[in-house]
Amino acid sequence: MRWLGNKVQLLEEILLAGERAGFSGGTVCDLFAGSGTVGRFFRSRGYKVISTDLMHCSLAFQKVFLECPGPPSFEGIRDHWDNLEPLGADRIRNAQSFDSVTWEPFLKVIHFLEQELPSREGLLCRQFSPQGAADRRYLSPDNAGRLDAIIETIRNWRLQKKINEPEMWLLITCIIDAADRVANISGTYGAYLKNWQQNALNPLKLTAPALVQGPLGQANRLDAIDCIEEMECDLLYIDPPYNQRQYAANYHLPEVISLLPLEDSDAGIESQLYGKTGLLPWKDSASSLCSRRGTECRDAMASIISRAPAQGIVFSYSEEGILTRGEIEQMLEQWSVADVDVERECEKEQILHEIPYRRFRSDKEGRVSRTGSSRSFHPARGRSEDEVHEWLFAIKKLQEERC
Numbered sequence: 001m002r003w004l005g006n007k008v009q010l011l012e013e014i015l016l017a018g019e020r021a022g023f024s025g026g027t028v029c030d031l032f033a034g035s036g037t038v039g040r041f042f043r044s045r046g047y048k049v050i051s052t053d054l055m056h057c058s059l060a061f062q063k064v065f066l067e068c069p070g071p072p073s074f075e076g077i078r079d080h081w082d083n084l085e086p087l088g089a090d091r092i093r094n095a096q097s098f099d100s101v102t103w104e105p106f107l108k109v110i111h112f113l114e115q116e117l118p119s120r121e122g123l124l125c126r127q128f129s130p131q132g133a134a135d136r137r138y139l140s141p142d143n144a145g146r147l148d149a150i151i152e153t154i155r156n157w158r159l160q161k162k163i164n165e166p167e168m169w170l171l172i173t174c175i176i177d178a179a180d181r182v183a184n185i186s187g188t189y190g191a192y193l194k195n196w197q198q199n200a201l202n203p204l205k206l207t208a209p210a211l212v213q214g215p216l217g218q219a220n221r222l223d224a225i226d227c228i229e230e231m232e233c234d235l236l237y238i239d240p241p242y243n244q245r246q247y248a249a250n251y252h253l254p255e256v257i258s259l260l261p262l263e264d265s266d267a268g269i270e271s272q273l274y275g276k277t278g279l280l281p282w283k284d285s286a287s288s289l290c291s292r293r294g295t296e297c298r299d300a301m302a303s304i305i306s307r308a309p310a311q312g313i314v315f316s317y318s319e320e321g322i323l324t325r326g327e328i329e330q331m332l333e334q335w336s337v338a339d340v341d342v343e344r345e346c347e348k349e350q351i352l353h354e355i356p357y358r359r360f361r362s363d364k365e366g367r368v369s370r371t372g373s374s375r376s377f378h379p380a381r382g383r384s385e386d387e388v389h390e391w392l393f394a395i396k397k398l399q400e401e402r403c
C-alpha cells in the first residue's frame with residue numbers, strides 16, 4: 001500500500017549500505033517496518049527478517065511478508081469456493097514467485113468475496129462513507145458496503161476457526177490494499193477529498209499481496225524503544241518517522257480495517273471513533289520519535305541505538321527531519337565503539353550516502369486539500385521544492401582487536 005516514507009525505491013541501496021556495514025548474511029531487523037517492503041525484500045534475498053512497528057495495519061503486512069509460508073489452501077472454506085471460477089491471473093501479478101496453480105484457491109476465494117457476497121451496511125458505511133451522519137467521504141457507499149460484507153465474512157470464518165492465521169492475515173492485507181486503491185484521498189488518510197476522485201468510483205478489486213519466498217521471519221507490533229534489546233540481529237535497519245506527522249493519525253482507516261476482522265463485532269471500535277475524520281484514539285501511544293518537544297526525539301533515538309544488539313546498522317533519515325546529521329553521526333559513532341577499549345583513535349567505520357529523492361507529497365499536485373489551501377514546503381538550501389535528500393548511514397560495530 002502507499003505508505004508515507006516507504007523505501008520501495010531504495011531497496012538495493014539499503015542492501016549495499018548493509019554490506020558496507022559488514023553484513024554478509026544472517027538475520028536482519030527492520031525496526032520501523034511500515035509497509036513491510038524492506039523486510040519483504042531482505043526475505044526474498046534469502047535472509048531471516050524480524051521486524052516491528054507500532055501500527056496494527058503494518059503488523060498485517062509484516063505477517064504476510066515475513067511469516068507466510070506460501071499461498072494458502074483455504075481448505076476450511078472449500079464449500080464456498082469449490083464450484084467457482086478462479087479470477088484472472090492479473091490478481092496475482094504482484095506475487096510472481098509462485099505458480100498460478102498454487103494460487104487457485106485464493107483466486108476462487110476472492111471471486112466469492114468480491115462477487116457473491118451481498119453488500120452490508122457496517123462500520124465503514126456508517127463512519128467512512130457519506131451514508132453516515134458525519135458525511136465522511138473516504139469510501140464510496142458502494143465500496144464501503146462491499147468491504148463491510150467482506151470484513152464480516154472474514155470475522156465469521158475466524159470465529160468459526162474455518163481459516164488459519166496466515167489465511168486470515170493474507171485476507172486482511174488484501175482488503176487494506178483494495179481499500180487503499182479506492183480511497184478518496186490524495187496521499188495519507190489525514191483528510192478525505194470533498195469531490196470524488198476517479199479511483200474512488202472504481203469498484204473494489206481484491207488482489208494478492210506481493211508474497212515472497214524465503215526463510216520464515218517474525219512480525220511484531222511493539223514499540224521499538226521497548227523491544228530493541230530483544231531484536232538480536234546481524235544487521236539493524238532503522239527507518240524512523242522523521243517529522244511530527246504521527247502515523248496513527250494519518251493511517252487510521254487502514255488501521256480500523258485491519259482491526260475489525262479481529263473484533264467480535266463492529267461496536268467496540270465504532271464507539272471510539274471521533275472527530276472530523278473518524279480517528280481512533282492515538283495520543284496515548286504517540287511516537288516520541290515524532291516529537292519536537294525538547295530533546296524527546298533525540299533521547300528516544302539515542303536510547304534505541306545505544307542498546308541495539310546488532311553487528312551493523314543502516315539508518316535512513318531525511319535531511320528535513322527533526323534530528324540533525326551531527327546528532328545521528330554522534331549516536332552511531334558512540335554505539336560503534338561502545339564495547340571497545342579506545343586507547344587510540346579508532347578507524348572511522350561510518351559511511352554516509354546522500355540520495356536525492358522526490359518529495360512524498362500527500363497533496364499530490366501540491367495544492368489539493370479539504371480546505372482548498374495549498375501546502376507550502378521549505379526545501380533545504382540549494383534544493384528545489386520537490387527535491388529532498390535522504391541520508392543513508394552505514395556503520396559497523398568495532399571489535400576490540402581493531403583498535
Ligand SMILES: C[S@@+](CC[C@H](N)C(=O)[O-])C[C@H]1O[C@@H](n2cnc3c(N)ncnc32)[C@H](O)[C@@H]1O
Pocket residue numbers: 003004005006007008031032033034035036037038052053054055058222223224225239240241242247248287288289
Ligand atoms: C518512515 S516509516 C517506515 C517506512 C518503512 N521502512 C517502509 O518502507 O514502508 C516509519 C514507521 O515507524 C513507525 N513507528 C513510529 N514510532 C515507532 C516506535 N516507537 N516503534 C515502532 N514503530 C514506530 C511508524 O508507524 C511508521 O510505520
